[in-house]
Amino acid sequence: xxxxxxxxxxxxxxxxxxxxxxxxxxxxxxxxxxxxxxxxxxxxxxxxxxxxxxxxxxxxxxxxxxxxxxxxxxxxxxxxxxxxxxxxxxxxxxxxxxxxxxxxxxxxxxxxxxxxxxxxxxxxxxxxxxxxxxxxxxxxxxxxxxxxxxxxxxxxxxxxxxxxxxxxxxxxxxxxxxxxxxxxxxxxxxxxxxxxxxxxxxxxxxxxxxxxxxxxxxxxxxxxxxxxxxxxxxxxxxxxxxxxxxxxxxxxxxxxxxxxxxxxxxxxxxxxxxxxxxxxxxxxxxxxxxxxxxxxxxxxxxxxxxxxxxxxxxxxxxxxxxxxxxxxxxxxxxxxxxxxxxxxxxxxxxxxxxxxxxxxxxxxxxxxxxxxxxxxxxxxxxxxxxxxxxxxxxxxxxxxxxxxxxxxxxxxxxxxxxxxxxxxxxxxxxxxxxxxxxxxxxxxxxxxxxxxxxxxxxxxxxxxxxxxxxxxxxxxxxxxxxxxxxxxxxxxxxxxxxxxxxxxxxxxxxxxxxxxxxxxxxxxxxxxxxxxxxxxxxxxxxxxxxxxxxxxxxxxxxxxxxxxxxxxxxxxxxxxxxxxxxxxxxxxxx
DNA sequence: GATTTCACGTA
DNA sequence: CGTACGTGAAATCC
Numbered sequence: 001x002x003x004x005x006x007x008x009x010x011x012x013x014x015x016x017x018x019x020x021x022x023x024x025x026x027x028x029x030x031x032x033x034x035x036x037x038x039x040x041x042x043x044x045x046x047x048x049x050x051x052x053x054x055x056x057x058x059x060x061x062x063x064x065x066x067x068x069x070x071x072x073x074x075x076x077x078x079x080x081x082x083x084x085x086x087x088x089x090x091x092x093x094x095x096x097x098x099x100x101x102x103x104x105x106x107x108x109x110x111x112x113x114x115x116x117x118x119x120x121x122x123x124x125x126x127x128x129x130x131x132x133x134x135x136x137x138x139x140x141x142x143x144x145x146x147x148x149x150x151x152x153x154x155x156x157x158x159x160x161x162x163x164x165x166x167x168x169x170x171x172x173x174x175x176x177x178x179x180x181x182x183x184x185x186x187x188x189x190x191x192x193x194x195x196x197x198x199x200x201x202x203x204x205x206x207x208x209x210x211x212x213x214x215x216x217x218x219x220x221x222x223x224x225x226x227x228x229x230x231x232x233x234x235x236x237x238x239x240x241x242x243x244x245x246x247x248x249x250x251x252x253x254x255x256x257x258x259x260x261x262x263x264x265x266x267x268x269x270x271x272x273x274x275x276x277x278x279x280x281x282x283x284x285x286x287x288x289x290x291x292x293x294x295x296x297x298x299x300x301x302x303x304x305x306x307x308x309x310x311x312x313x314x315x316x317x318x319x320x321x322x323x324x325x326x327x328x329x330x331x332x333x334x335x336x337x338x339x340x341x342x343x344x345x346x347x348x349x350x351x352x353x354x355x356x357x358x359x360x361x362x363x364x365x366x367x368x369x370x371x372x373x374x375x376x377x378x379x380x381x382x383x384x385x386x387x388x389x390x391x392x393x394x395x396x397x398x399x400x401x402x403x404x405x406x407x408x409x410x411x412x413x414x415x416x417x418x419x420x421x422x423x424x425x426x427x428x429x430x431x432x433x434x435x436x437x438x439x440x441x442x443x444x445x446x447x448x449x450x451x452x453x454x455x456x457x458x459x460x461x462x463x464x465x466x467x468x469x470x471x472x473x474x475x476x477x478x479x480x481x482x483x484x485x486x487x488x489x490x491x492x493x494x495x496x497x498x499x500x501x502x503x504x505x506x507x508x509x510x511x512x513x514x515x516x517x518x519x520x521x522x523x524x525x526x527x528x529x530x531x532x533x534x535x536x537x538x539x540x541x542x543x544x545x546x547x548x549x550x551x552x553x554x555x556x557x558x559x560x561x562x563x564x565x566x567x568x569x570x571x572x573x574x575x576x577x578x579x580x581x582x583x584x585x586x587x588x589x590x
Numbered sequence: 591g592a593t594t595t596c597a598c599g600t601a
Numbered sequence: 602c603g604t605a606c607g608t609g610a611a612a613t614c615c
Contacts, residue, residue: 276611278610278611279610279611279612280595280596280597280610280611280612281596281611281612296596296597297596297597298596298597298598299597299598319597319598320598323597323598323599323608323609326608326609326610327598327599327607327608327609328599328608345607351605351606352605352606353604353605353606354604354605356601356605356606358605358606358607359606359607360607360608361607361608362599362600362607362608363600363607364599364600364601364606364607365598365599365600365601365606365607365608366599366600367598367599367600368599368600429602430602433602433603434602434603436603436604437602437603437604438602438603438604439602439603500603500604501603501604501605503603503604504603504604504605505604505605507604508601508604508605537600537601538600538601538605538606539601540601
């Protein structure tokens with residue numbers, strides 16, 4: 001580090017990077033302000049540049065941009081710039097160290113091996129740090145050099161004790177060009193330290209490959225958040241009308257319609273008995289008065305009483321409608337469906353536990369009925385592709401079980417498994433799932449014992465995860481994600497739950513890593529087709545593409561799966577499959 | 591007012 | 602046939 005530092009904003013970035021000897025894939029740190037001012041740091045030089053120039057350098061050279069978090073991509077997208085790849089310090093931090101906190105001060109201290117008690121508390125206490133951080137940055141920018149001058153020795157981001165200075169982490173990095181550049185340089189330095197911590201970090205190493213795909217998944221998440229899911233408002237309102245009635249014209253009418261829906265259920269109540277259907281306690285009393293005695297009122301428990309009293313059936317129907325009305329009703333459409341026909345929510349690249357992607361505003365748990373309103377824009381179609389039997393296939397790969405890998409050659413791998421176990425297909429499937437996720441009832445029976453004999457390597461892998469988790473030992477997924485299990489002794493009842501959590505985390509987590517590698521491959525290869533991923537659903541991709549490129553895009557999704565399988569598990573002879581269909585509306589698939 | 595519980599949608 | 606998540610309303614805590 002060190003050396004000549006240029007601060008001229010008119011320095012052309014592409015020639016600059018070329019002079020610095022930066023080649024494709026080399027790590028270049030960047031820091032981006034909300035308005036798109038971008039500092040760029042190579043090993044021995046740095047500039048402040050614009051988003052547009054960064055886009056040009058991305059196309060011409062394509063370094064791997066080291067960023068602190070998804071926030072950089074969000075700022076660049078508002079300037080119309082999408083980067084090809086990155087190294088996301090927050091994403092790689094979560095991979096390396098687990099947990100959920102990943103702000104710069106925390107990630108820096110973690111990779112430097114500093115005691116974490118010494119890290120200043122996050123500016124706002126979590127991932128919601130976004131908006132407040134922007135505000136802080138803007139305040140600093142407005143204050144100009146006053147901030148740097150008044151704080152004297154805080155001109156450097158790293159304090160003498162080795163931690164990042166809290167004023168920098170809180171937004172001081174955006175106060176002046178020199179600070180922005182130092183922040184970019186530090187992003188690069190942190191990324192390099194993370195790469196070293198991953199081990200060799202050489203190409204071909206799965207840990208590094210996972211770090212890269214988890215990083216680029218953050219770019220995808222920023223794009224998903226900004227671009228949204230195509231949804232036809234008229235169709236969506238039609239679906240709602242069929243379930244909860246037309247849009248009420250005012251609050252009195254809304255209350256009346258609600259009361260009307262309630263009365264359909266309550267007219268089956270015994271004479272003189274009433275209840276607030278939204279209160280589980282009152283519903284339980286109501287059911288008791290009708291002769292239905294249940295410990296709680298969950299749907300699966302009420303299901304067996306559906307025919308014993310008309311009240312139960314009506315209540316279950318009411319619950320469905322009430323769910324739509326409260327969570328996915330007209331208010332939901334008004335709030336999250338833009339005038340451009342896009343449904344938007346915030347996307348995160350990895351949740352706290354196994355590293356799945358998450359989305360807010362109901363994008364991940366939209367009722368199936370609403371899928372018919374997810375309609376491609378004029379002249380466009382969707383390629384909907386979902387991974388088939390992804391979890392048992394992942395188990396075969398991560399455990400290295402040759403016998404199970406052989407079964408994955410079949411389109412339906414439960415058929416050879418069933419033949420091997422000498423049971424029917426449904427029994428084989430239950431035995432497999434019970435093995436992967438642990439069972440609470442019985443001990444698996446004959447099929448379970450035969451699983452153990454037929455696939456000992458896979459079963460040993462799962463047993464080992466279970467044992468470690470119960471003992472409170474941390475786990476690592478196949479791709480290297482740390483799953484934290486530490487935290488004191490727990491009751492015997494909770495021990496079994498931890499075992500199930502552990503084996504599930506290793507399967508679900510590895511599947512999530514595989515899925516993200518597939519998704520970012522589709523994102524990259526789909527660019528020439530103008531194919532855009534608009535939804536990720538754990539094992540399913542929805543790709544929005546011009547209609548005349550549909551078949552190419554469908555073939556590309558399949559090609560990307562083969563490519564991902566080769567990179568992700570080159571030695572395991574495991575076959576991964578995906579079903580891809582071209583549709584105009586989401587509900588038309590499968 | 592903030593946190594927990596119940597319930598239910600998705601995979 | 603288990604796990605995960607996000608959401609909203611009621612219940613409960615402080």
